[in-house]
Amino acid sequence: MxxxxxxxxxxxxxxxxxxxxxxxxxxxxxxxxxxxxxxxxxxxxxxxxxxxxxxxxxxxxxxxxxxxxxxxxxxxxxxxxxxxxxxxxxxxxxxxxxxxxxxxxxxxxxxxxxxxxxxxxxxxxxxxxxxxxxxxxxxxxxxxxxxxxxxxxxxxxxxxxxxxxxxxxxxxxxxxxxxxxxxxxxxxxxxxxxxxxxxxxxxxxxxxxxxxxxxxxxxxxxxxxxxLTRDWFRRRSAWQAASDFMMNPSEAEKNLADQLTNIKDYLCSLPPRYRNLQGLYFATDDAGEFQWQLSAIYANTILTLAGFDGLEGIEDGKE
CATH class of the missing domain: 3.90.550.10 (Spore Coat Polysaccharide Biosynthesis Protein SpsA; Chain A)
Incomplete structure (x- = not known):
């Protein structure tokens, strides 16, 4: 044996x-x-x-x-x-x-x-x-x-x-x-x-x-x-969110308001023309900015899978 x-x-x-x-x-x-x-x-x-x-x-x-x-x-x-x-x-x-x-x-x-x-x-x-x-x-x-x-x-x-x-x-x-x-x-x-x-x-x-x-x-x-492409890493981030949601939905749905805040803070850090969905896939060579982009993609995927449940009525800038 x-x-x-x-x-x-x-x-x-x-x-x-x-x-x-x-x-x-x-x-x-x-x-x-x-x-x-x-x-x-x-x-x-x-x-x-x-x-x-x-x-x-x-x-x-x-x-x-x-x-x-x-x-x-x-x-x-x-x-x-x-x-x-x-x-x-x-x-x-x-x-x-x-x-x-x-x-x-x-x-x-x-x-x-x-x-x-x-x-x-x-x-x-x-x-x-x-x-x-x-x-x-x-x-x-x-x-x-x-x-x-x-x-x-x-x-x-x-x-x-x-x-x-x-x-x-x-x-x-x-x-x-x-x-x-x-x-x-x-x-x-x-x-x-x-x-x-x-x-x-x-x-x-x-x-x-x-x-x-x-x-x-x-x-x-x-x-x-x-x-070794940005597209692959973006896909990887979205699929990681889907994997986390499938494995433990209740854990993934914690702190949805923080996920939304992360997305808004990220988009607001960009030039005005990228403060929309384009901000989730525009090309950047800055490692820190790209990492933040991926975290925003992850957060957006979690929010979508959760159906934005519990976020209704949240006003801009408030939690």
Missing amino acids: PLISVVICTYNRYEVLKKAVNSLTQQTLDDDKFEILIIDNTPNAETGEGASVKRDFESIKNLTYVFEKTPGLSNARNVGYKLAKSPYISYLDDDAIASQVWVEEVLNAFESFDNVGVVGGRIAPIWEIPRPSWLGDALVGNVSVVDWGGELRVADSNEWFAGANISFAKKVLEAAGGFSTNLGRKGGGQVLLSNEESELINFVKQSEYIEVYNPKASVDHLVEKKR
Whole structure:
């Protein structure tokens, strides 16, 4: 029986997938101590390029290649953990490259503490194009850049993990019912729903399990050119609001008046010609201003989903 299982879910990204798998063939942990599960969610993969890629991987003895027709990242992740033969499940993005000690250090994190529910690690960016000036440090988490520094430890309450490099005890996934299929990416990224990991981490927080961060369990993660546009970040902000609302509507609906004030303050900070809906998508190279724009988009999405309930009668400049 393997000590730990690595699950990679993929959707028509075979070139980057090969690099991810190659990094797993160079691990310091012996390959008979861990297994690799590829869950291919690409439409018609069995009769298309996926069949050829599966054959390419046949020489990797600890790798199992699975075609999964039901769409959705959350479903693919659930298929992966249910097939896994070990007590620990590590999820690696198909466009990530694991450090040589990654699997060993994830396993070390689980075995260094009692009742570990989730392990997160460092995620360093591979910028496909130079990082834009409008992308400030406060926003790089949106492209899964994670670096909390320090040593192996129980994570602080303000330290979050990203799905490109996250691992769960299988018993936690089973107890929680896996990843919510109402959340998570679908269609190769057209639908930017998220929070499927956050929901599981909340389950960990509310149980007897603990969260552990190990900076040595590190991966490099591709930040594609298509994500390094203002449009993508605007979409990401709106979909984050939708994800938060779907996961916990009552929490998302708190402080709607503050959300409205944020939008008004943002628009009033702009030149007069942008003090309308155009202000939510005009181009700016200023990192701080762009961050504020995204927060206004988030707030506007929450207000729309809430139907502006409870805001009737609020006058300009009053709460």
